[in-house]
Structures are given as C-alpha cells and as structure tokens.
Amino acid sequence: MDIQNTQSQMRKGVLEFCILSIIRQGEVYPSDLVDRMKAANLHILEGTLYPLLTRLKNAGLLTYRWVESNSGPPRKYFVMTDLGLEFYGELERTWNELADAVHTLTQPQGEAITTDEETQPQP
Amino acid sequence: MKKVININFQGRVIPIEESAYDMLKQYVDSLRKFFANEEGRDEIINDIEGRIAELFGESLKKGNTCITDDVVNGIIASMGRPEDFESEEANVKSQLGGESKQSSSSYNFTEAPRGRLYRDDNDKLLGGVCGGVANYLRVDPTIVRLVFALIAFGAGTGVLLYIILWVILPSKPLANTVSTKRLYRNPDEKVIAGVASGISAYFDIAVWIPRLIFVLPLVTGIFSSIFRHSFWWDGDPFPGIVFGSFGGTLFIVYAILWAVIPEAKSASEKLEMRGEKVDLNTIKNTIQEDLEGFKSRAEKWGGEVGAKAQEFSKEFTQTVTEKGQHFSSEVHYAAKKSSFGILKIFGFIFKAFFLFIAGIIAFALLVALLAFLVAGVGVFPLKNFFLEGFWQNFLAWSTLLLFLGVPVIAFTTWVVRRIMGVKSGNKSIGFSFAGMWVLGLISAAVLAFMIAENFDARARDKQEYTIMQPATGKMMITVPESKVKVYGRWFKMDGLISMTDDSLFLNNVRIHLVKSKDSLFHIQATKYSNGSDESAALRNIKEMNYGINQQDSTIFLDRGFSVQRGTKFRNQGVVISIEVPVGKRIMIDRKVQRRLNHFSLNNGRNDWDSDEEWNDYYGWDSDVEYVMTVGGLERVKDNRKIDKVDNSDLDNDGASDAVEEFKKSKEELKKEYEKMQKKTEELKKELDKPIDTTQYKYKKAVALEKAATLNISANNKEEQQDELLESPKLLLMKMVL
Numbered sequence: 015m016d017i018q019n020t021q022s023q024m025r026k027g028v029l030e031f032c033i034l035s036i037i038r039q040g041e042v043y044p045s046d047l048v049d050r051m052k053a054a055n056l057h058i059l060e061g062t063l064y065p066l067l068t069r070l071k072n073a074g075l076l077t078y079r080w081v082e083s084n085s086g087p088p089r090k091y092f093v094m095t096d097l098g099l100e101f102y103g104e105l106e107r108t109w110n111e112l113a114d115a116v117h118t119l120t121q122p123q124g125e126a127i128t129t130d131e132e133t134q135p136q137p
Numbered sequence: 138m139k140k141v142i143n144i145n146f147q148g149r150v151i152p153i154e155e156s157a158y159d160m161l162k163q164y165v166d167s168l169r170k171f172f173a174n175e176e177g178r179d180e181i182i183n184d185i186e187g188r189i190a191e192l193f194g195e196s197l198k199k200g201n202t203c204i205t206d207d208v209v210n211g212i213i214a215s216m217g218r219p220e221d222f223e224s225e226e227a228n229v230k231s232q233l234g235g236e237s238k239q240s241s242s243s244y245n246f247t248e249a250p251r252g253r254l255y256r257d258d259n260d261k262l263l264g265g266v267c268g269g270v271a272n273y274l275r276v277d278p279t280i281v282r283l284v285f286a287l288i289a290f291g292a293g294t295g296v297l298l299y300i301i302l303w304v305i306l307p308s309k310p311l312a313n314t315v316s317t318k319r320l321y322r323n324p325d326e327k328v329i330a331g332v333a334s335g336i337s338a339y340f341d342i343a344v345w346i347p348r349l350i351f352v353l354p355l356v357t358g359i360f361s362s363i364f365r366h367s368f369w370w371d372g373d374p375f376p377g378i379v380f381g382s383f384g385g386t387l388f389i390v391y392a393i394l395w396a397v398i399p400e401a402k403s404a405s406e407k408l409e410m411r412g413e414k415v416d417l418n419t420i421k422n423t424i425q426e427d428l429e430g431f432k433s434r435a436e437k438w439g440g441e442v443g444a445k446a447q448e449f450s451k452e453f454t455q456t457v458t459e460k461g462q463h464f465s466s467e468v469h470y471a472a473k474k475s476s477f478g479i480l481k482i483f484g485f486i487f488k489a490f491f492l493f494i495a496g497i498i499a500f501a502l503l504v505a506l507l508a509f510l511v512a513g514v515g516v517f518p519l520k521n522f523f524l525e526g527f528w529q530n531f532l533a534w535s536t537l538l539l540f541l542g543v544p545v546i547a548f549t550t551w552v553v554r555r556i557m558g559v560k561s562g563n564k565s566i567g568f569s570f571a572g573m574w575v576l577g578l579i580s581a582a583v584l585a586f587m588i589a590e591n592f593d594a595r596a597r598d599k600q601e602y603t604i605m606q607p608a609t610g611k612m613m614i615t616v617p618e619s620k621v622k623v624y625g626r627w628f629k630m631d632g633l634i635s636m637t638d639d640s641l642f643l644n645n646v647r648i649h650l651v652k653s654k655d656s657l658f659h660i661q662a663t664k665y666s667n668g669s670d671e672s673a674a675l676r677n678i679k680e681m682n683y684g685i686n687q688q689d690s691t692i693f694l695d696r697g698f699s700v701q702r703g704t705k706f707r708n709q710g711v712v713i714s715i716e717v718p719v720g721k722r723i724m725i726d727r728k729v730q731r732r733l734n735h736f737s738l739n740n741g742r743n744d745w746d747s748d749e750e751w752n753d754y755y756g757w758d759s760d761v762e763y764v765m766t767v768g769g770l771e772r773v774k775d776n777r778k779i780d781k782v783d784n785s786d787l788d789n790d791g792a793s794d795a796v797e798e799f800k801k802s803k804e805e806l807k808k809e810y811e812k813m814q815k816k817t818e819e820l821k822k823e824l825d826k827p828i829d830t831t832q833y834k835y836k837k838a839v840a841l842e843k844a845a846t847l848n849i850s851a852n853n854k855e856e857q858q859d860e861l862l863e864s865p866k867l868l869l870m871k872m873v874l
Contacts, residue, residue, distance in 0.1 A: 060216045064188075
C-alpha cells in the first residue's frame with residue numbers, strides 16, 4: 015500500500031468541494047483560488063484547476079465574466095450559478111455526514127463527541 | 138549567450154529566449170495532446186496560456202528584460218505537467234459522474250488497448266484501417282500502408298481487404314505516440330545517409346547487422362568478380378559491382394530508402410526512431426544528451442573550441458528550432474466526431490476511388506518506365522558490338538542509369554513518399570532527380586551522335602565467284618543446314634540471328650537476280666559496311682567472311698556471317714547478285730527465304746550494280762522455277778507446259794526439255810544395246826566350240842532369236858532395257874547348267 019497515493023486520494027476527493035466553497039463566497043480568479051488553497055495548506059496544480067473549472071462551467075454550475083487586467087490579457091472571474099449553489103448544498107451535506115462518520119469512527123471509545131472543529135474550512 | 142526572440146503570445150509581444158520558447162511550445166503542445174479528447178480543449182488551453190501570459194507580464198514588470206528558461210520552468214512547475222496531473226484528473230473526473238464517461242477516453246486513449254482492433258481515427262489517410270492495424274501490431278503505420286499498397290497493386294486483393302476492414306472495424310481515436318516507432322534515418326551514426334543505423338534503431342538491433350546486409354553482397358560481388366575477372370570488359374568496370382544481382386538490388390533499395398525515409402532531425406523524431414514514449418521528460422533527457430555530446434566534443438577540440446563551439450551551438454539551436462516545428466506538425470488532433478453524414482460517406486468513397494484510380498495510373502506509368510529500362514538492359518549485351526572505346530561505354534551506362542533508371546527510382550520514391558505521407562518539403566530531391574535525368578538525356582544524345590558518327594561512311598567491296606556452268610542449264614540456289622546454334626533469342630533484332638559473348642551472327646544477306654550479259658551464269662557478292670570513314674568501313678568489310686559453294690548445279694550460300702569480337706556492328710551486309718543468262722533457268726530454295734534476312738529478287742531489268750536497294754521486293758516466290766527471257770524473269774508454271782508462248786526460243790520451253798531428255802535416254806539405250814551385242818558375240822564364239830553340239834545348238838538358237846527381237850523392238854525403252862539386262866544373265870545361267 016502506497017501511503018502517498020492514499021494521501022493524495024484523500025485530498026483530491028474533497029478538492030472539488032473546496033473549490034466550490036471558495037467560489038460560493040464570491041467572484042474569484044483562478045490563480046487567487048490556488049493561492050487561497052495553498053494558504054489553507056491544500057496544494058493543487060494550476061494546470062489541473064483550469065480543466066476542472068471548465069468542466070464545472072460546462073455543467074452549468076459556474077459562470078464567468080471577463081475583467082480587464084493591466085498585467086496581461088483579460089482575466090476570467092468565476093461566479094456560482096443557482097444550479098451550482100444547489101449542487102454545493104448537496105456536497106456540503108454529504109461532507110458533513112462523512113466528517114461526522116469519520117470523526118466518530120476515529121475517536122477513541124468512550125470519549126466525548128463534543129470536540130467539533132478542524133478540517134472544515136471556515137464559512 | 139542566448140538568442141532572444143519576440144513572440145505574440147495571447148495578444149502581447151513577449152521577448153523570450155529561443156530555448157525558453159521551445160520549451161513553452163512543447164509544453165503547450167503536450168497539454169493540447171493531453172486534453173485532445175476533452176470537450177473544452179481550446180478553452181482550457183486558452184485559459185492556461187492566458188495565465189502564463191499574465192505570469193510573463195509580471196516577470197517582465199519585475200525588471201527582467203526577457204523571459205528566460207528559468208521563468209518558463211518555474212511556470213511549468215506551478216502549472217504542472219500533464220504527467221503530474223494525470224492521476225489527479227482521474228479522481229476529479231470520477232467525482233463528476235455523468236461527465237466522466239466522455240472525458241475518460243481522453244486519458245484512456247494513451248494506452249491503446251491491445252486485443253481489439255480499431256480503425257484509428259487519429260492517424261488516417263483514408264479510413265484509418267492501416268493506422269489501426271499498425272496500432273494493434275504496434276508497428277509503424279507507414280509499414281502497414283506500404284504492405285497494403287503492395288498487395289493492392291500486386292494482386293488487387295488489398296483494396297477489397299481494406300474496404301472490408303473499413304466496414305467491419307469500429308472507429309476510435311488511438312494514441313499514436315505510444316509504442317509506435319517510426320522509421321527515420323539516423324544522422325548521428327551515419328556512414329552514407331544513416332539508413333542502416335535508422336533501421337537498426339527501428340528493429341532494435343546492433344548497427345552492424347543492417348550495415349553488413351547492405352554491404353556484404355557488394356563485397357562478395359567484388360571478390361567473386363575478381364576471381365572471375367570477366368566483367369572488366371572493354372573498360373567497363375561498373376556492371377559487376379553495381380548490378381551484380383543481389384548487390385544491385387540492395388544498392389537500389391538503399392537509394393530508395395535514403396530518399397524515402399525522413400531524417401530524424403529533432404529530438405522528438407530521434408525518440409520516435411528509438412520507439413520511446415515521447416513526452417517532455419524524455420525529450421529533455423535527449424536534449425541533455427545532445428548537450429553533453431556537444432560539450433564533450435567541444436572539449437575534444439581544445440584549442441579550436443572557439444570556432445568549433447560556435448559552429449556547434451549554431452547547429453544545435455537550429456536543431457532545436459526545427460525540432461519544435463516538427464514536433465508540432467507531428468502532433469495529431471483527435472477531435473473527431475464519431476458520427477458522419479451521408480456527405481462524408483460520399484466524400485470517402487470519392488477519395489477512395491480517386492486514390493485507386495491515381496494508384497492504377499501511377500502503377501501503369503511505373504510499369505511503362507520499367508519496360509523501357511528492361512528494354513534498355515536487353516539491348517545492353519549488344520553494346521560491345523556497337524560501341525567503341527571508354528567514352529561510348531561510359532555514355533551508354535549513364536544513359537541507362539540516368540535516362541532510364543532515374544525516372545523509375547524517382548517515381549517509386551514519389552509513390553512511396555505519397556503513401557508514407559512524407560511532406561515534400563525538401564525540394565532538393567526533386568531537383569537532383571531532374572538534374573540527373575537531364576544528364577542522362579545529354580549523354581543519350583551525345584551517345585546517339587557518336588554512334589551516328591560511326592555509321593557515317595559507307596563502303597562496298599565487290600567480289601566475283603567463279604562457278605561451273607550447270608550442264609542442264611538450270612541452277613538451284615539453297616542454304617545449307619546451319620552449324621550455328623541459335624540461342625538467346627529473347628531479344629530479336631532485324632538481321633541478327635544469334636549472339637555469343639564474342640561474336641555476333643548476322644544474316645543480313647540479300648539476293649538479286651539479274652540478266653547476264655553473256656551466255657553464262659555469274660555470281661557476285663558485294664559486301665557493304667558502314668564506318669566512321671571510308672577506310673574504317675573497308676576494314677570492317679575485310680573482317681566479314683561470307684562463302685559461296687557449288688555442288689553440281691546447286692549453289693550453297695552461307696547462312697550469314699559473323700562479326701567477331703573486336704569488330705563492331707556497322708550495318709554490315711551482303712548482296713548476292715546472280716546473273717542468269719537468257720534461256721537458262723533458276724530456282725531459289727524455300728530455305729533461302731526462311732533463313733536469309735531478306736529475299737529480294739530483282740527482275741533483271743535493273744542494272745544490279747546501280748544501287749543496293751535492299752528493300753525492293755518484287756513478289757518473287759521461292760521454290761518456283763524461273764526462266765530468264767529477253768524481257769526478264771518468267772515463271773515456269775509447270776515442268777511440261779509452256780508458261781508463255783515464246784516462239785523465238787523453242788529451246789527455252791518445256792517441250793524442248795522433254796525432247797532433250799528423250800534423246801538422252803535413246804543414246805543410253807543404244808550404248809546398252811551395243812554392250813549386249815558384244816556379249817552375245819562372245820557367247821556365240823563359245824557356243825561354236827565343238828563340244829556336244831546337240832544340246833547347245835538349241836540354246837544357241839534361242840539366244841539368237843532373242844537378240845533378233847531386241848534388234849527389232851528398240852522403241853519401247855523400259856521393257857527393252859529390262860530384258861536386255863536380263864538376257865545375258867539368263868544365258869550365263871543356262872550355260873552353267
């Protein structure tokens with residue numbers, strides 16, 4: 015069993031959820047998105063982000079607008095659509111269930127379940 | 138020191154180092170390839186390029202004068218290489234549910250599943266059958282295409298097979314980089330053009346093996362010919378080496394491969410040649426290898442490093458640029474939609490039909506060219522009898538090789554290149570072919586001129602043969618059975634019967650029948666020959682040996698004459714003129730017509746000496762008796778009957794013949810009769826001897842009686858003769874008894 019592989023699998027599983035949650039908070043430029051994820055210690059290759067965003071956009075979850083930039087070509091700023099919000103809600107519920115389950119299972123027996131924190135990015 | 142170029146990137150002009158530009162280009166290409174089957178490929182690439190442009194802008198704002206390798210490397214590292222996000226992608230996509238189906242093929246395609254045969258949608262000329270088969274077999278599609286083309290035009294079944302496979306096989310875009318090797322010429326390890334080392338890279342064998350295969354026949358050819366030392370004829374050293382059966386074939390094969398196979402110039406081509414997977418890392422490795430090779434070479438040259446290194450760096454940067462261009466042109470775009478309408482089908486059918494027709498035309502042209510070449514080679518054995526000296530031999534060779542051979546090779550090359558889809562970016566091949574052909578044309582013209590020069594003058598030599606006049610007044614002309622064995626007749630030329638290594642046997646012999654000026658038969662032979670001048674022509678005549686023999690009233694003409702080695706063919710010929718006196722008859726045997734080249738009878742009115750119209754043919758037949766009259770030759774229709782009433786010359790017709798014969802037989806009978814009488818006389822004497830007279834007296838009476846009857850009936854020739862012959866025997870027998 016390759017530990018690194020498992021780790022990256024775990025990280026990547028929540029990647030899309032994380033991206034959507036960032037966009038939900040407001041219009042975002044992809045490289046800013048990467049920076050914010052990096053700040054949260056979640057590394058992603060920019061090259062992976064673009065196809066992902068394009069796919070989400072094509073699926074109707076996201077939309078974008080062009081913004082002129084003085085340091086290069088016009089930038090694409092992504093925003094969430096109503097469909098995207100709905101989709102995000104589904105994902106969030108699944109995540110909460112999953113987090114609860116994982117938390118319950120990983121806690122030593124008999125200890126209180128009251129400690130509720132971490133992993134979930136702040137809304 | 139690095140070259141900096143300006144590029145237009147996402148609508149901005151960006152100064153960038155050339156090497157950095159190549160890296161960037163390769164990176165974008167690799168992304169394009171990676172997202173080949175992604176629905177929004179162009180958009181993704183555009184987004185990424187936009188971001189890169191932005192990063193470039195930031196870098197330039199910081200005060201950098203241009204984009205360096207490091208900047209590009211940094212950007213690529215942060216963006217990630219296709220290899221890096223391959224596994225990430227897989228997970229991301231699987232989460233997207235419905236969409237994953239579509240996109241999953243985009244990363245699946247790199248591993249063309251073996252075990253199922255598809256038509257390749259990515260690499261196709263017509264329907265992608267060959268590409269699919271090649272992918273299945275993991276070989277170079279061009280090889281499959283060549284094999285198909287060979288079958289198609291060799292037996293016609295290939296076309297059918299192709300169509301069947303086209304219909305049966307499902308279409309699918311298959312990756313063309315994985316495990317497909319391509320045949321390239323290897324410029325790094327070359328002796329002549331790198332064909333052998335390219336082949337060795339393709340088949341993954343040591344370089345010396347293909348080299349040996351190419352060279353061995355030549356070497357053995359040279360050795361064996363040294364032992365035979367027979368092909369150094371008349372200053373003619375090429376044929377044994379170049380055309381020594383097997384060696385020659387491989388020589389041509391090498392030439393064709395040289396022309397057909399592209400040279401592996403760029404790094405990616407070199408990788409393809411070795412069959413390694415082409416991605417950025419491996420390309421980088423190869424470039425590094427190149428660089429190291431360059432370094433070590435530069436070090437070797439020590440003192441000359443300055444000049445040499447500059448040269449090499451130039452070469453290297455050139456290689457890199459070309460490599461980038463090649464790489465991009467080699468990248469196949471696979472965004473093909475699986476559904477195509479009726480129009481597309483029609484398009485395909487039309488294309489197939491067109492290719493088929495074009496192929497047939499091309500093939501026919503090739504066959505015609507080959508036929509010319511074969512004909513040229515066919516005439517070639519004769520050349521020693523035509524040509525003089527080194528230059529003419531040289532020109533003959535260049536005519537054969539350049540004037541006839543080059544079009545064949547050029548055409549084959551063109552067809553093969555067409556099939557292989559090699560872009561004819563290199564015009565020099567065409568120009569060199571054209572140049573060689575023009576050289577061939579010139580040498581053909583010069584050769585023709587030189588040969589014509591050799592045939593310039595014409596001379597003749599008349600020779601009178603003494604013959605015995607035939608007693609019967611009739612002469613028979615025939616040709617003896619030939620002692621010359623005729624072989625190698627696959628090549629036929631007017632007037633030529635056979636040819637051996639050192640002699641040419643010609644039957645350029647014609648017969649003229651003319652009226653004699655006196656009452657005797659005369660035979661004259663006039664030998665003709667061409668030559669560069671009068672004396673040369675006469676020399677050629679001297680070498681000719683033509684004989685005429687007589688046996689009683691039959692004249693035997695030689696079947697032909699030979700041109701010995703050393704003498705040349707200069708249109709030699711013999712005209713035999715037979716003078717027939719008026720009133721005498723002549724018959725030409727059928728063999729003459731069959732064995733001599735032209736059987737032409739002059740009707741006697743012409744003065745035979747006036748010309749040598751060898752082609753005059755007056756419709757005289759062989760095996761027919763002719764008689765010479767004052768007005769010319771007349772046919773004797775039947776032995777007994779007069780063809781034409783001719784009162785002036787009774788002697789000439791059939792009646793006189795009969796009378797003569799009759800007279801002759803009468804005379805003979807007389808002689809016989811006299812003999813018999815003598816014998817009877819002797820017998821009488823014996824009988825008269827006085828011994829027992831009674832018995833013998835009777836017999837004597839019988840004998841006397843018989844002799845008397847002979848005397849009386851001397852008219853019936855045959856019976857008389859028989860009886861006359863018989864009677865003495867009878868008598869003698871009886872006497873013994």
